[in-house]
Amino acid sequence: MSDDRTRFETLAVHGGEPRPAAGGSVVHPIYQGTVFETAPGSSHGDVRYIRMGTNPSQRHLHDRLASLEGAETAVATASGMAALTTALHSVMAAGDHLIAAGTFYGGPARFLDEHAARLGWTVDTADPSDPATWSEALRPNTKIILTESITNPLIRVGDLAGIARFARRHGLVSVVDNTLATPVVFRPHEVGFDLVCHSATKALNGHSDIAAGAVTGSHPLIARVESALSHYGGSLDPHAGFLLSRGLKTLALRVRAQCANARALAEFLDGHERIAHVSYPGLPGHPDHGRAAALFDGFGSMLSFRPAGGVTAAEALVKSLRLPYAASSLGGVESLVTLPAAGGHSSPAEAEGIEEDLVRFSAGIEAAEDLVADFGRALEP
Template sequence: MSDRRTRFETLAVHGGEPRPGRGGSVVFPIYQGTVFEADTGGEMPYIRLGTNPSQRHLHGRLAALEGAEAAVATASGMAAITAALHSALGAGDHLIAAGAFYGGTQQFLAEHAERLGWTFDLVDPGDAESWRKVVRPDTKAFLTETITNPDIRVGDLAGAAGFAREHGLTSIIDNTLATPVVFQPHTIGFDLVCHSATKALNGHSDLSAGAVTGSRARIERVASVLNAYGAALDPHGAFLLSRGLKTLALRVRQQNANAMAVAEYLAAHERIAQVSYPGLASHPDHDRAAAWFDGYGSVLSFRPVGGAEAAEVLVKSLRLPYAASSLGGVESLVTRPAAGGHPPLGLPGPSGADIRFSAGIEGAADLVADFAQALGD
């Protein structure tokens, strides 16, 4: 594990970077221009097509971090997921979607799948039998998450990738909560890996972006969708994301350590009824996470004794985490997911008592002490 960590930390700094840099600079410049002279020997640089030099530089960096042939950056995480789905599905096609996945993805399927001519079935990410029951001749893709959001579960990822290969499906996985520091889905056979780069990849809560990685042929199809919808990430956003990637390994490792410290503290507390974090031996998916992951992620969910009222009091009593609904930034965040309403597809959702905590890079002892004071210790 230590060798892999060293390799990834070095890759985060140097992967995909030109040597020597432009004009000798070790920082790739921002090419803000929208118009470039035609080069008959190559591709025309153009922002909407994601081929501006700053955009292409970021694509190489993203591909290197996920161990993929190619990558494309998008204007948001939802642009990444929807472009990946559009690249794999056409009118009359069927999708298998596993897990109580991100609400934005649920909303997209609930509001647009029928209009696009897609059908889909929802399955248990850890139960291969549930996949076999719904696969059919017109099934074309399998969608899942590395760590589900917001219930923090880990499905049978290797089984899902193998199932997709067996049935000729495009396997798509949202790796946002894990990040490539923790897990690289291409290594077990996933075709397309998606990220909300707004979260940990950028890590500073100041950019909306997404990413898709995969084979060159698959990314060309994803890019074609993005080109049609005009959903490429702008050059300055590409610069900011590329800069954020430099510290990805350092940030995520600190966040993982902080999440573990808070999870262990809460799991032992008499006023906490339940904690869901795959780093805990008590978590139902701990063995899977321990076998595949290098760390357990920065996000956990928990439920205090006393229900929704106790949850509201606890969130308001915390002093360090911001009460906000994102995750993966340098600052810790806490939110009650149920406040966002019921899941659009009717999947089991969080209760009013559930709290999601996204660990930042603060000192672990300070975060634990803050939870202690909020719980009256």
């Protein structure tokens, strides 16, 4: 099901699925085996082995992921961090330079802070909305420009198409973390990104019950990712892959509901006297609203805001809410709320632009009216 006319909802159910499946089942089976027969004279690429990601269940999931992102191929990993770090390792070598365009979630930020120098990599940061900073950061040994489709937790949208063009013009590999947007909202390969990474633990799976990651891209680039992944051993277990594939079938329904909930809550909070600031690209006053409207199909399921009254008010609000769980993940069917400065980001909050009173909200699929009512009650004096 790869016809360009096929709608995303249909791709989510049927994309990458073999028909007929083994034994006529409409659900692809779990091949839990680690070892498979290999005919004499076969090449290394014909070997089916679980660490290499070539178990039949793993290959099935790769086809599904590639279909959703509109990529030539894909590989699944044991976590989102495994996806991103393996993608970087597949391109970077000692002596290479990377441009990090954005304020990143704590995992990637800590990885670059703590390991880049030891690996012989140099890193410069840049503003994803300001092309002049990309040029200033560019060096003769630059190999990658890395960004996020929606930044976490500040909820900004950079000049994504511009970053992809910049990378192509200078012979760089463009890498984007598309976890917050998901392919329902944005498909980075369509604007020219080379590698797209996901923490599939989040919205792709959508049920807060597995850890997984994904990298999509061209055959040559993903072959390099697969090689690095095999050496580092970060392949995804077939049973977790089965749960992820099952979650993908409802991805469009879940994410569209989450986006609608996030927008409803953002609009409610934006006009509330006890809220000082709301960051959600679906709001006309958001600095990236026009860019998001042009690039995205929807505005995402995440928003951040700052209550009037500082960190004391923020902590009291989180404690008073009844529906969202106070937890640091995102993308599940349940709404989650957290204070990012209290954990999950590596650098001091002030240096990251993450104030102590910043609240991050990940919308679930509850009724929007109930979420708004819960926040309205919690914000009462």
